[in-house]
Amino acid sequence: MGKKIRWGILGLGNIANSFVKDLALVNDAEIAAVASRSIEKAKLFAKEYQVPLAFGSYEELLECKDVDIVYIATPHSFHANLSIMAMDYGKHVLCEKPMGINREEVEKMLTSAKKNKVFLMEALWSRFNPAIRKVKSLVEAGEIGNVTYLHADFAFYAMDRDLQGRVLNPKLGGGSLLDIGIYPIFLAYLLLGKPNEVISTSSFHANGAEIQTSMIFKYPETHAVLYSGFTGKSAMMAQISGEKGTITIPNRWHQAQGYRVHKEDVEEAFELPTQGKGYFYEIKEVHACLAAGKLESNLWSHQNSLDLIGLIDTVRGQNGIRFS
Structure with a gap:
C-alpha cells in the first residue's frame, strides 16, 4: 500500500461527522487532525473518531506538517477566508x-489556488x-430524447431553528438558497448547462433570512422548475422529461440510491x-x-464552480438576498 493522504478538518458540525465516517471507507486516506474554535469540541471529536491531533484554532491545524489536505466544513461565510488561508499554507x-x-469570493479562491499551485475543489x-x-450519461446519450422539462426541489421545515444558528442567520450565509x-440549481446546470434566462422569487424571515425561493431556468427548448425552502417539506424528487x-x-x-426510467x-x-x-x-x-x-477536477472544475455561483448570484440579485 502506498502512502496515505492525510486529511485535516476545519469545522466540526454535523457534516464533518458524516464526512469523517466516509473518509474511513477510503483505503488510502487517514484523518490526521481536526480543528474547532472550541478546543473542547475538537478534543471530543478527536476522541470519538480516534484522530491523532486536535486543535482549538484553525491556524494551528494549517501550520501542522502532518496534514496534506483540509476539508472545510464551517458555515458558508467562512469558506473563502479559510480556504485562502489554507492554500497560503500550501495545503490542498x-x-x-x-x-x-x-462570485467575487470564488474568484479570489481560484486566484489563490493558482498562485499557490495547490488543488482546490468545491465539495x-x-x-x-x-x-x-x-x-447524466443517459441524458447525454439521448435515452429520453431531447430534454423538454426538468423539475427538482429540496425543502424541509426549519422555521423552528435557532435564529443564531447556521440555517437562519444571514451573518453566516443562512437561508435556503445557499x-x-x-442542489436544484446544480442539477439543472449539470444536465442542461447555463440557461438563457432566470426568473425567480423569494420570501423572507423577519430577520432578513431568505426562507423560500422558486426559480424557472429558461432554455431554448426546455424549462427547469426549481425550488428550495424552509417553510415546509417537499417531495425532494427530481424529474427529467424528454420527447421519448x-x-x-x-x-x-x-x-x-438509484433512478427510474419510464x-x-x-x-x-x-x-x-x-x-x-x-x-x-x-x-x-x-x-x-x-x-x-x-490542481482541479474534470468532473467539477473551477469553471463549474464559477458558473454555479454566477447563477446563484443572479437569483440573489433578482430578490435582494443579502448576507451581513
Missing part, C-alpha cells in the same frame, strides 16, 4: 459547498454520486446504492486528482 483544499457566498458531493452520474437551493421518456430520481435525490408505458427501476452516505465518491475523486498531479 476540499471546500464544502457553496465554495463562496458570491458538491452530488456531482460524484453514481446514480446522478449515470443519469444551503439547499444550490422520463427519468426520475426519487426522494432525497441529491443523495440518490418509456412507452413501461417503467424500470435501477438501484445504485452508495458506499457510506456518499461523501466517499468525492473523496475518491480528490485522491485521483492528487495522484495525477491535477
